[in-house]
Amino acid sequence: MKKSVLIEYCDMQVEIKELKRLIKTTEEKIIKLEEKERTRDVVSGGAGGTQHFKVEGFPVPEYAKVKRLLISRRERLKMKEEELLEITNQAEKYIESIKKSEIRIMFRMRYVEGLTWNQVAHQMNEMFSRTKRTYTEDGCRMKGNRFFKETEGHKVSL
Template sequence: MIEEVKDIRKRILQTEKQISRIEEEGTVKDTVSGGMGGIQHFVVEGMPVPELRRKKLLLNKRKAMLIEKENELLELMNQVEEYINSIEKSELRMMFRFYYIDGMTWLQVAHKMNQLHPKRRVAYTEDSCRMRNTRFFQEN
């Protein structure tokens, strides 16, 4: 869900750039033929209002979707934090916070845990952290 929110933000930025480009370019010119059997040429100039309107509507829809997804993500993150806080073992709570909330990889989690517990007899490894996670969810 975090990646989905990032993607929506990226799309909003792209749409905003497209709108600003259309507004900067201003009017659009085109030459058309017509009248007197198609031998007369006319220059038509104007602002691409329909395209600009569509882009602004798309931008508003994306912004509304972003707000909705961010609220949904916030609710999910709160549920995850509540669940993690309900775990009895402090060591598991820390590992799960690093992985599920902070978005660290298991290798980063292992390094962080080793920094926090430098005198631990057996160092944390990527595999040991991942296996503790797997065992916890198998048991629960």
Template sequence: MTKEILKQYTDLQQECDEVREKISTLEQQIIKIEQEGTVLDKVSGGVGGLETFVIEGFPYPEYNRKKALLYSRKATLCELELELLETINKVEAFIADINDSHMRRIIRLRFIDGLSWADVARRVGGNTEDSVKKMFYRFLEN
């Protein structure tokens, strides 16, 4: 286990959050389209293009595009969550195999709980941000 898999885990968490946010935005846009119902538009035409017509209708192309994108993003989220679950199992197994409880806490706080190095140092106590970071990198080198 290297720091790359730990970084991958953190990135996967953030990627899942970003996709969830995009899904939420799309769902809100779809609800808005459904609530507004029909839309109005004016077009020119007729003899010589001088007449103005008002067209009213439901925006099916936009609605269908957003629905398709929503389903696609939900599928992407499912795949990412499966990958995240596999990665967290690897990370948890790695952490469980560490003999030093201090280092287990540091790694768990930093990568599982997503705390900054400064917050990790405060939680474990008696350390600075730099000292906790150095302990972690030295641990990985060994």
């Protein structure tokens, strides 16, 4: 396994977040259609045009299209979440295969928990407060880059 698993894991999380945003937007559009897009009018007719009838209209074709879109997006989200679960397992397996505990901890925070390198540094400082080690954002990033350079033989910037 390679760092590509970690990259794909992060990308998949972003994709799922975007899909959830699209679903929310679609749901809001449906609510708007249901509540505000009704057309109402009073027409005259019958008995020589002396009777009045209330008529309501609803944009059925547009509503149906948006409902289908919502169903489609929800199905895609479900598939992506299942894919993410598989990739999560691969990413965690990859991280657990790393021999150095310090790197495993940093990678778990960065890639599984989704923390920034700055947040990783703060967490590492808290975890290792009794030792003489001090972690910085750049230091954590550099340790990760060095790990990938050593294990994969080329320069990587994450």
